[in-house]
Amino acid sequence: MSFLFYLRSCVGMGSRFLKGKFMRFGAPFLVLVVGGSFGLKEFSQIRYDFRNRKNITKEDAEKLGIPMKPQAEVTLETEYKKITKIDTSNWENIRGPRPWEDGNKLYEEAVQRGKQNTDKAS
Numbered sequence: 657m658s659f660l661f662y663l664r665s666c667v668g669m670g671s672r673f674l675k676g677k678f679m680r681f682g683a684p685f686l687v688l689v690v691g692g693s694f695g696l697k698e699f700s701q702i703r704y705d706f707r708n709r710k711n712i713t714k715e716d717a718e719k720l721g722i723p724m725k726p727q728a729e730v731t732l733e734t735e736y737k738k739i740t741k742i743d744t745s746n747w748e749n750i751r752g753p754r755p756w757e758d759g760n761k762l763y764e765e766a767v768q769r770g771k772q773n774t775d776k777a778s
Contacts, residue, residue, distance in 0.1 A: 743773070 714724050750766040 746773075 712720075717724050748766060748769070750763060750770075753760045753763050
């Protein structure tokens with residue numbers, strides 16, 4: 657009789673444990689946290705795999721037959737000289753053409769005026 661009583665009490669505790677708050681809320685939360693960390697590990701590993709690619713130097717590109725432009729030295733002074741040549745006080749706000757518009761006369765006239773102004777400034 658004591659064995660049956662013990663067996664019933666164990667089964668009762670097991671069913672009560674399965675219906676408890678931990679199994680309804682705690683266990684799914686823990687599975688989500690632990691599983692999420694493994695998932696994030698995989699996504700972050702992809703980021704580092706693509707970051708580890710090496711850049712191709714100019715010599716390597718020439719060996720592969722890819723023509724490269726010579727790199728010009730860009731300094732603050734050279735860029736300032738380029739900007740001072742541009743007339744920034746006189747400008748006109750021009751609406752650009754839309755893909756569905758054909759033959760925008762106002763845009764074409766503004767482009768021509770801009771070309772004439774740059775030719776005069778040069």
